[in-house]
Amino acid sequence: MARNSNGRRVRHTDFLDNGLVAEYTGSGLLPGQSAGGGAYLVQRAMPHLPPWVAAAGIGIAGGLGSLQWAQSAAAGVGLTLVSVGLTGATWWMGKVTTPQRRLHSAITVAAASAWTTAACLAGPTAGPLPDLYLMGAPAVALSWNIRVILRRNDSPADQSGDKGLLEKVGLARAQIGNAKVEPNRVTAPLAVEAGEQTNDDVSKALGRIASALDLPTSAVRYQPDPDSSRRGELVIVPEDMLAEAAYWEGPSNLGGSIADPLLIGRYDDGSPMFLWLPGDPDAGRNGTHVLIAGGTGSGKGETALNLQTEILSRRDVLLWLSDPKMFQDFRPLLPGIDWAAEGGTPTEVMVEAIQAVIPARTRWLGRHNYRQWIPAAAQVQNDPQHSCRTDGRACGCAGMPYLVAWMEEAASTLRNLGDDAFTGIAQEARSAGVSLIVSLQRPSYDQMSTSTRASLPSVxxxxxxxxxxxxxxxxxxxxxxxxxxxxxxxxxGYCYLVTPGIDETRYASPGRTWGFGPNAVSLMEVLADWAQRNGATADPVTAGAASSVAGNAYTGRPTPGDTPTAHDEDDMDGTGYGPLVDPEDADIDPEAELPDDEPGDDAPIFGQESGRKPSPEEARRLFVQALEEFERAGHMVVGPKDFMDWCDRNNLSRPWVSARLKEAALEGRLEPTNTTGRWRIVPALTAA
Known part of the structure; x- marks a missing residue:
């Protein structure tokens, strides 16, 4: 027997009376189990024995009763009243079942009680009573055996079975076909009445079906047939196998390709939950972008860890991550991430870089005869079929890894950059071997443009x-x-997964991602170290396009030597965060006496005249220097607000800076971004 989510034992009769899950208890075996020949026959015969046992019991009762009440008038009256009352009670109690079962039960009880009354008064061997027993008892028992056999509906979907449950939920004329029973999953074809009902009526009745079966709403699903408006499949999952959390034990395919499925959890029937990012031309599957949506406390962070750890465990993929929460959940994975950007300006730079990378990658794939990214594109191009040379020989170009651009807490980025910040990326990136993953709490139209949402096919x-x-x-x-x-x-962690590559009947099946407990941190650090040493590095095309936009802001994944493993007592504070003394104060002797007062030390600081305003030529020179300083610092997207302190130091106004920004754009030193008033610095070496 199964148990529902409340722990109640679920019998097969708790489901549809036509035997949707009769196989669970009909033979005593679960699907896939087997028994020996004798045991099998006994198990198959057991459901048919009760009527024969009852028939034998009636004969014994009649014989014993005749010893006590033979020729007794008072007993005759009592037995007659008992027979009539028992038959009437059977008819009354049968009103909750089908008319056929009600009539069959009443006739059986009436015949059995009448024969028992006569046998008790006259004796079981008197007159025609023995013949009636020998002919009637087997006939009645066989009739119940036949009814049990017919309950297992082997007819096509056009022939309906017992309608008890369907009548309760308003689908009395629906027809249910032969059910497919799997461990913890029952699937039955269903057809509603032609011309009277549609698949929408079944969808509206799912809540009532779940109520009738005493199951959660999510345990009952209906998958319409795309070729019919009145046919589909009813799916019932009696036991919630997700109630007990399962924890991440490491990547599913360390060193595999990003084209292989990513395992991120399990469904409610225990089967694995897979997700694919790149397309597969042989399988007819397109590449995809992913939307991760859920409210506070729904498990978005652990869901992201499931997907990121799978990505970082593959040999031919780069991960770029933007996280305005300063990598609170993902810090153990940072060494394996090719580019990690905090919120604000660093994310603006990353978005601009992605927009520049897409056409560069598309151009490279096209020149090497790839209509879409496949794992062979990540290898050195030694195949003449994928050569950029015109003489038919292999070009030997470096391969191009797949690229995943992850926007965590994207609502903050969308507020800063506009609700269509990702629209162009989402519409163009898939053909370039790039997947965009957007994670936010509420993907409503007031946060994300409808064009962007429509371009995120997976969720x-x-x-x-x-x-x-x-x-x-x-x-x-x-x-x-x-x-x-x-x-x-x-x-x-409970979720629904909609993505290319999985059966559409799974879309409405609940799943749950793996949990990440405290013990997972050390394992994530080991995975990040593996990715740092063995993961893909950016190809020249991707790295060049990113650097042309981001400048020093993009340096690629840090090498193992860049990550300190020990603390140098001479220049570290013991925490790994660097020296405790500012560089300009390094030569100060902390033991030296302070100097005496100097003239002018008591002069007021405030209320004095402001400094000299620079000449126009000097101001322009200072502005050029400011752009160079921003570039060296990796601050590649600027606007008037970034020059506020600079304006105060140089006695220049924000309108003056705005005018200089426009001039720099005309000269090719800046390029406009999608956000009004924000400009991207063109690195000096590539400035037009």
């Missing part, structure tokens, strides 16, 4: 406010029974 929808369900999942998946609003933040 991991975690628990949310019921009013936000339509922002995360397509209407077809919600109609099929998906209900992330039922979880809220009470079940972290």
């Amino acid at each position: 991991i929808a975690l628990g949310c406010d019921p009013r936000d369900e339509s922002f995360s999942l397509p209407d077809t998946v919600l109609d099929a029974g998906a209900h992330p609003g039922a979880w809220g933040n009470r079940r972290p």
Whole structure:
């Protein structure tokens, strides 16, 4: 027997009376189990024995009763009243079942009680009583055996079985076909009445079906047939296998390709939950972008860790990560990440770099005869079929790894850059071997443009406010029974996965990502060290395009030697954060006496006349120097607000800076970004 989410034991009769899960208890074996020949026959015969046992019991009762009440008038009256009362009670109690079962039960009880009454009064061997027993008892027992056999509906979907449950939920004329029973999963074809009902009626009845079966709403799903408006498959999962959290034990395919499936959790029937990022021309699957959506406390952080650890464990992929939360959840993985940017200006630079990288990568793939990125594109190009040379020989160009651009807490980035900041990337990146992953709490139209949302075909929808369900999942998946609003933040990690590569019937199946406990930190650090030493490095095309925009802000993944493993007592404070003394104060002797007062030490600091305003030529020279300082610092996106302190120091106004920014753009030193008033610095070596 199975158990539902409340721990109640679930019998097969708790499901549809036509035997949707009869195989669970009909033979005593679960699917996939086997027994010996004799045991098998006994197990198959057991469901048919009760009517024969009852028939034998009636004969014994009639014989014993005749010894006590033979020729007794008072006993005759009592037995007659008992027979009538028992038959009437059977008819009354049968009103909750089907008319056929009610009539069959009443006739059986009436015949058995009448024969028992006559046998008790006259004796079981008197007159025709023995013949009636020998002919009637087997006939009645066989009739119940036949009924049990017919309950296992082997007819096509056009022939319906017992309608008890369907009548309760308003689908009395729906027809259920032969059910497919798997461990903890029952799938049955369903067809509603032609011309009277549609698949929408079944979707609306899912909550009532779950109520009738005493199961959670998410345990009952319906997958419409795309070729019919009245046929589909009803799926029932009686036991919630996600209630007990399972924890991450390491990557599923260390050293594999990013083209292989990424394992991020499990479904409610125990099967693995996979996600693919690159496309596969042989399988007819396109590359995809991913939206991760869920409210506070729904498990977005651990879901992101599941996906990031799988990405970093592959040999042919780069990960660029923007996180306004300063990598609070992902710090153990930083050594393996090719580019990590905090929020604000660093993220602006990364977005601009991604926009520049896409056409460069697309151009390279096209020149090497790749219509889309495949694992061979990440290898050295020694195949003449993928050569950029015109003489038909292999070009030997360096391979191009896949690129994943991850925007964590993207709501903050969208507020700063505009709700269409990712639109161009999402629409163009897939053909360039780039996947965009956007994570935020509420992907509503007021935070993300509808064009961007439409360009994110994959979604991991975690628990949310019921009013936000339509922002995360397509209407077809919600109609099929998906209900992330039922979880809220009470079940972290519970999610629905909609993505190319998995069966669409799985879209409405709940899953749960692996949990990351305290013990996972050390394992993540080991994985990051592996990725740092063995992961892909940026190809010249990607690195060149990124550096042409980001300058010093993009340096690629740090090499193992760049990460300090021990603290030097001479220049470290014991925490790994560098010297305790500012460089300009390094020569000061802390033991020396302070100098005596000098003339002018008591002059007021405030209320004095401001400094000299520079001449126009000097001001322009200072402005050029300021741009160079921003570039050296990796601050590659600027606007008037970035010059506020500089204006105060040089007695220049913000309007003057705005005018100089426009002039620099005309000269090719700056380029406009998607955000009004923000300009991208063109590195000096590549300035037009």
